[in-house]
Amino acid sequence: MPDNLTKEQRSYCMSNITSKETIPELILKKEMKSHGFAYQPKNAFGKPDFIHKDKKIVVFIDGCFWHMCPNCFVKPKSNRDYWIPKLERNAVRDKEIEMAYKNEGWEVLRIWEHELK
Numbered sequence: 001m002p003d004n005l006t007k008e009q010r011s012y013c014m015s016n017i018t019s020k021e022t023i024p025e026l027i028l029k030k031e032m033k034s035h036g037f038a039y040q041p042k043n044a045f046g047k048p049d050f051i052h053k054d055k056k057i058v059v060f061i062d063g064c065f066w067h068m069c070p071n072c073f074v075k076p077k078s079n080r081d082y083w084i085p086k087l088e089r090n091a092v093r094d095k096e097i098e099m100a101y102k103n104e105g106w107e108v109l110r111i112w113e114h115e116l117k
Helices: 007-015 023-034 080-103
Strands: 050-052 057-062 107-112
Touching: 023 057, 057 080, 080 107
Parallel strands: 057 107
Antiparallel strands: 050 057
């Protein structure tokens, strides 16, 4: 099925998507802070959503579309030449960041957006 929005409307919608303070992150924010986690710490490698430096734990909350969730990701129907490589780069970067933390002795937790609904 083709996109039901014009190119300009789709561009506007996509430009309003933020990577900070998303609904899934805000759901966990209060609970995580009560357990000593910092929320979106500045200058943390890989931009984790939560980090506990003393326990060496990082938590990433991954959007199902942006990080290609194996359970609910649906490939875009339009502009595939742009979206598929972009989303694949996101997945590769996620793995690289996770390995870097694990190599330094950190525990890495990834929570899918759909797990918080």
